[in-house]
Amino acid sequence: HAGQFIGLRRFDGVVRSYSLASVPGLDNVIELHIEKYATGEMSNWIYENAKHGDRIDFQGPNGHCFYMPDQKKGDLLLVGNGTGLAPLLGILKSALSSGHKGRIALYHGSEKIAGLYLHSYLKKLEEMHSNLFYFPCVSEDGFMEGFRQSAADQSAFSDFRDLKNWRVYLCGRPPLVNSAKIQAYMQGAATEDIYADTFDLKELRQFPRASSL
Numbered sequence: 473h474a475g476q477f478i479g480l481r482r483f484d485g486v487v488r489s490y491s492l493a494s495v496p497g498l499d500n501v502i503e504l505h506i507e508k509y510a511t512g513e514m515s516n517w518i519y520e521n522a523k524h525g526d527r528i529d530f531q532g533p534n535g536h537c538f539y540m541p542d543q544k545k546g547d548l549l550l551v552g553n554g555t556g557l558a559p560l561l562g563i564l565k566s567a568l569s570s571g572h573k574g575r576i577a578l579y580h581g582s583e584k585i586a587g588l589y590l591h592s593y594l595k596k597l598e599e600m601h602s603n604l605f606y607f608p609c610v611s612e613d614g615f616m617e618g619f620r621q622s623a624a625d626q627s628a629f630s631d632f633r634d635l636k637n638w639r640v641y642l643c644g645r646p647p648l649v650n651s652a653k654i655q656a657y658m659q660g661a662a663t664e665d666i667y668a669d670t671f672d673l674k675e676l677r678q679f680p681r682a683s684s685l
Contacts, residue, residue, distance in 0.1 A: 480504075
């Protein structure tokens with residue numbers, strides 16, 4: 473399902489997990505959003521060394537953070553930062569392609585405006601769907617029209633204080649996801665309606681391969 477994550481395993485056994493932004497049955501490619509880190513063993517290889525024809529193995533998919541089309545009338549709150557947008561985009565596209573009737577509110581956060589890397593695409597998508605509301609949030613750059621000057625979770629929970637009967641999807645780095653899970657529950661979301669995946673930066677090779685994801 474879009475929103476789940478897969479593990480990429482390199483030729484030398486290095487494994488990293490990335491979420492699916494593409495929708496099976498709708499997209500004809502597997503789309504992953506990969507941020508390059510200065511010390512990122514996998515991301516640097518992908519950006520600088522990987523080439524067409526290289527073999528890479530997949531593990532998974534895993535995770536329970538995906539859209540369920542049997543509840544088309546409920547409201548959805550999607551909150552993420554950085555490349556945490558990837559699973560949220562997959563969930564969003566799944567919902568729209570399934571004819572979701574409820575409201576869909578997407579909050580994407582970054583320290584800098586440049587980190588809102590699909591801003592134009594999401595604005596156009598918002599214009600095409602009357603039930604989609606997109607809120608780009610920046611926490612460090614100065615005020616610019618059209619952007620919220622706050623963290624994504626702060627903005628979302630300020631706008632929607634009563635989350636009873638909402639389904640809440642949280643993706644990104646642990647500080648945002650862990651605090652947002654608590655906040656969503658405190659504002660009325662049922663535990664079973666809060667879906668979350670964190671993007672932990674850690675060296676997976678220290679774990680046995682069978683339990684690395």
